[in-house]
Amino acid sequence: MVRVRNLSFRFGARWVLRNVSFSVGRGGFVFLTGPSGAGKTTLLRILHGALPLQSGQASVAGHELARMKKSRLPALRRDVGVVFQDFKILPGRTVRDNVILPLEVRGMPRQKAARRIMAVLHALKLDALADCPCAELAGGEQQRVAIARAVVTGPRVILADEPTGNLDWDLSLRLLDVFRQFHLHGTSIIMATHNRDIVAAVPEAGILRLSGGEADPGGYDVAEAAGLTGPDGA
């Protein structure tokens, strides 16, 4: 579902990622870990087409990023749900209006879309806030809105950048349960986190440790991604 070979990336002269290689099969659950600046966010941004692939190869949900034209980006992004560290929600709009966006761009009828988002909002304990403008929500609630928007389409791959960063432990566990449900139904999940407790809470998940391009200038950024698992054994 996600396959990366010898991926390197640099901002100017500074290497952020060097020769990263891993693959995640259908239904695989992988934690991206590493210190700040290790390239976790950069890797996720490359995987959903927000940053170009500078060298190496990457394929996400069947989309080859190396040969991808700009006009094919929407197709990639429809197969990938993304949760951003800074939420990227529209503060002036209601929770419902934010979560319905990916369904609207797919042309889903409003009533069908409304039923689907209510189920997701319920799972994330947001149903009571459905008609609240997002600007009035707390940080953790806004983060759940971003998560709801990422999962509402039932994507083939979910990329989540520190999705539990603003949540208390109970909500973090609840969120992991939601992700687990998707993972058990075949969605591949790559989640960036530096919280060891979160990593420990999903024992079946693989761990991909990034050390940052500068950590080992002469060698490889990622030696090995341990314990990558999935229903198909990838």
Place this chain on the structure above:
Amino acid sequence: MFFRLIFRGVRDLFRHPWPQALTLAAVTLTAFLGGLFAMFLHNLETELVRHQGKAQYQIFWKKDAAEQAVAAQWEQLRARPELFELTTFSPDQALSVMQEALGAGADLSWLRGKSPLPFTALATFRIPPDDPDWPKRTFEDLKNLEGVAAVHVNPLQMDLSRSVVEIGRTLLWPTGVFLLLLVALVVGNTVKLSLLARADEVAILRLVGARNWYIRLPLLVGGVTLGLCGAGLALGLLWVLQRSLAEVLNVPPLWIKIAFLPLPHAAALVGAMALVAAAASWVAARDRG
């Protein structure tokens, strides 16, 4: 989906009311200035065309001229084949015109019925081609009419008129094109700036997989709506201005009546505003990945 996006384009204008209101104001004022200039050019051209190949004489009768004799001479003038336009004034009518020109501050009503002004006529003739002496001959004819005290005509009028027509025609198109470019630049950049307020929304739509047309169509509709509203408001302002200034220059010796933009010009202004705003929206929302 198509109609839903068109509806969204209009509805989204109200999501950011202040930037849109300011943009609308800028578009309206720019369109108004453009329209004002176009109206000026239109009226100038009308005047130039009106005077092209024509000669205008102001004829003043003696104070003691008999009304019936003057009326008979007016009829003779009207019968002349070269006559284009004849405006006549009895002493009282001339007094009314003077009263209008002086405004409400000067009350001349006490002179009504005993106006000191003479019978006057403003005669415009088409100059027959290939007869260069015609204006001078006509001037002499008019001067020799019985009871006529004076005839005024500027001997350089015709040459001047022809020169102005040539200059006007030469400058009209370049000025018009320059004006259109200026309006396009101002309106285009204003609409682009107003879309900055929606940059986050566009970025998020791209991130959730919206295709280009899904993002651009509502912006295009919003831009066209802004352009149309701005041009409509500008035309309204121009109409109000024209109504209040229409008669200001319609006094001796100018006799210029300010006309509103003709329908094709007004339609062109509206169309240009809509097109420019649409193009600016299209460019502003171009794909940046």
